[in-house]
Amino acid sequence: MDFVLFPDFGRAIRNTTNQFVDFLVINFGDSFEAFSNFILFFLVKLERVLRAADPIIILLLIGALAYASSRKWALSIAMMAAMWFIGTLGLWQQAMQTIAIMLIAVLISIILGIPTGVAAARSDRFRSFINPVLDLMQTIPAFVYLIPAAMLFGLGKMPAILATVIYAAPPLVRLTDLGIREVDGEVVEASRAFGATRWQILRGVQIPLALPAIMQGINQTMMMALAMVVIASMIGARGVGETVLLGLQRNDSGQGLIGGIAIVILAIMFDRITQAAGQRMQAHRKVRS
Amino acid sequence: MSLIQVKNITKIFGPTPQKVLPLVKNGMGKEQLLAETGHTLGLHEVSLNIEKGEIFVIMGLSGSGKSTLIRHFNRLIDPTDGQILVDDQDVISLSIKELESFRRKRMSMVFQRFGLLPHRTVLQNVAYGLEIQGIPADQRHEKAEEWIDAVGLTGFSHQYPSQLSGGMQQRVGLARALATDADILLMDEAFSALDPLIRSQMQDQLVELQEKLQKTIVFITHDLDEALRIGDKIAILKDGVLSQVGTPADILTNPADDYVTDFVRDVNRARVLTVETVMQPPELRITHDNMEKALSEMRKRGEDYCYVVENEEYRGVVTKDELVEEIAKPGNTPSLFDYADSGETLEPDSTLEQALPATLEADYPVPVVNEDGHLEGVLCPIEVGTVLTPPDDEADEATIDQRKECDTAKDMPKAS
Structure with missing residues (x-):
């Protein structure tokens, strides 16, 4: 037999993957659909509420949220003005769709990401396993997992949420891990010395002290989720991403730009509000005398 | 019978301590062990008897193993070999649940860098031990206030630790440790991070409180003057081995070896020795x-x-x-x-x-x-x-x- 420099691994991987996806679709299609419907139920509800609400109420809500997190009127008014500007671009409905899908994706990221980060902080072994997985999630092109996702969940919002979670959750996991590891060892030791259980230490000491890092992680997750909206719109997620996509398809630079502006405004809004909330949480670190 | 009996505690740091333990038992020294196996001998067959109601000071320079030793008392560190008995109960054999209850009821601890919870007020910090025990908020806050008064921090209950000076923060640490009513108090270089004037105030306060409370206090320090000032008994630790155990006068007048002799040379004896x-x-x-x-x-x-x-x-x-x-x-x-x-x-x-x-x-x-x-x-x-x-x-x-x-x-x- 001749020596082969490049044995054909490509075909093997391709075929196995395809067979595996087929196997999942055939055998677990119903389960995936049930799961998908469960998530979509909340998403559709949220989207309907946001789109049906009077824009004035949404604007006031954003103003109130900005004030609650920062205690600064200037920020509150600026955020309301930014949101109003999206309305003037004619993209209000699309923006509501994008906010809905993004909030659900971020919520799922938090539910999965924080416990994973806590586990990584506790066990070096788990951390060395999860780290390459996170690297993979952040670097592998979204289309690679969109193909099987679309097959499993069908085109539409669900694969978009999945893609967003895969791309956006890793920073939250990493920052939760880092935040907990950086909690002062003597404080944790003191807590142990007073007979605290592991859960009491986690809830009473580690999570509260890691909160600034965790908030930073949530902020990063939101930013990355917004970066995914154009890709998400390609598999039918609608929203402002679709505006950009249509601009691309119709060779309409202007439409692309107004979609882009709307995405940037949403990003700034979420960033400022979560940053301000994060800063207020560490009020105890500043000496107020 | 002594309240706390430490029996032949050996602690080896490294990947496989149990494997190299026989070597240490056969008399291999610290340097040789490190060179041949990469393990560090932290403590070597330390035995102590601590009586109820005394202030027992463990003194040594950094690296002598004193902080490692005190962490064995409440098992923040597990020994490689040996036993610790408190009231004849073997602490080493306690299950996790029993250990947590032991730490809540019997021993509390004060730390060198205070170990306060920065996101909680003084009151919440002092009440922390009670909170862990599941005591309702109004009861634990009432008790915490009493101890805040006892250490002289009246009026600071609602400040955060970062707003207090080092000496005040350590008073919070002391109040937190006293609030649980544990009969044994572990103090790990509790006053070492404070400046000299505050340190001697805190020493006086501790001795004063001790006269009222009659706790058993295990106190770690690297400062011989401090040891002599507050200790009823002093144990001197060097490289994980006990050099001498005795009363302050014993240590000063009959130093057991050159190491202790060196230590006591610079002490102001007139202030320590009694008539x-x-x-x-x-x-x-x-x-x-x-x-x-x-x-x-x-x-x-x-x-x-x-x-x-x-x-x-x-x-x-x-x-x-x-x-x-x-x-x-x-x-x-x-x-x-x-x-x-x-x-x-x-x-x-x-x-x-x-x-x-x-x-x-x-x-x-x-x-x-x-x-x-x-x-x-x-x-x-x-x-x-x-x-x-x-x-x-x-x-x-x-x-x-x-x-x-x-x-x-x-x-x-x-x-x-």
Whole structure:
């Protein structure tokens, strides 16, 4: 037999993957659909509420949220003005769709990401396993997992949420891990010395002290989720991403730009509000005398 | 039976401590172990007995294993070998649940860098131990307030730790440890991070609180002055091995080895040693009131003065010359008890520093009289000079000379 420099691994991987996806679709299609419907139920509800609400109420809500997190009127008014500007671009409905899908994706990221980060902080072994997985999630092109996702969940919002979670959750996991590891060892030791259980230490000491890092992680997750909206719109997620996509398809630079502006405004809004909330949480670190 | 018994605790740090334990048991030293196996010998067969109600100080320089040792008491660190018994209960064999309950009820701890929860107020910090035990908020806050008052932080309950000075933060740490009512208090270099003035205030406060509370305190320090100041007993640790265990006076007057000798050389002995540890039995006690008889006893014994005691109670001191003069006077000689001049006396528990002026001024060794009026001994100035001289190899001969002088010094009153 001749020596082969490049044995054909490509075909093997391709075929196995395809067979595996087929196997999942055939055998677990119903389960995936049930799961998908469960998530979509909340998403559709949220989207309907946001789109049906009077824009004035949404604007006031954003103003109130900005004030609650920062205690600064200037920020509150600026955020309301930014949101109003999206309305003037004619993209209000699309923006509501994008906010809905993004909030659900971020919520799922938090539910999965924080416990994973806590586990990584506790066990070096788990951390060395999860780290390459996170690297993979952040670097592998979204289309690679969109193909099987679309097959499993069908085109539409669900694969978009999945893609967003895969791309956006890793920073939250990493920052939760880092935040907990950086909690002062003597404080944790003191807590142990007073007979605290592991859960009491986690809830009473580690999570509260890691909160600034965790908030930073949530902020990063939101930013990355917004970066995914154009890709998400390609598999039918609608929203402002679709505006950009249509601009691309119709060779309409202007439409692309107004979609882009709307995405940037949403990003700034979420960033400022979560940053301000994060800063207020560490009020105890500043000496107020 | 001692409250805490530490039995042959050995701690080896490294990947496989149990495997190299036999090597250590066969006498392999710290350096050899590190070179051959990459394991660090943290503690080597340390045994201690700590009695209920005492302040037991473990002293050593950094790297001596003192912080490792104290963390074995509540098992923040598990030993590689050995036992720790508290009230005859083996702490090492406790399950996690039992250990948590043991830490809540029996032992509390104060940390070098305070270990306060920065996101909680002083009140919440002090109540933390009680919160862990599941005590309802109103009860634990009430108790926490009492301890905040006890350590002198009244009015600071709602401040955050970062708003307080180092000394105040450590008071919070102390209040938190006391609030759980644990009978054993572990203090890991608790005052080392504080500046000297605050440190001595805290030491005083601790000793004061201890008089009221009668806890058993295990105190870690690298500062011998601190150890001598607050310790009832002191253990000196070097490279994970105990050098000496004893009372402050033992350590100062009989250092066990060169290491301890080096340590005690720079200590201000006058401030640490008490009159009790240095005083000698009086040469001559007279327990009757007959002057002539007393004088003849003094002549017989060759003494120039005597201490007069009536029914165990100290009356005073008289010199031979005074007696001769008094007897020579016409009329009845008075009772010796009334005649004796009680003059300057010392208390057994005052420090040599306090006793020094009186000792130097008197013409005779100053009598030491306790609270009940009993004569316990006498303090000879030369004896004081001897113990105040730091132990030194070259000084040994000089010490012997000084001892001789103490005897001859007794002739001084006659000469004057």
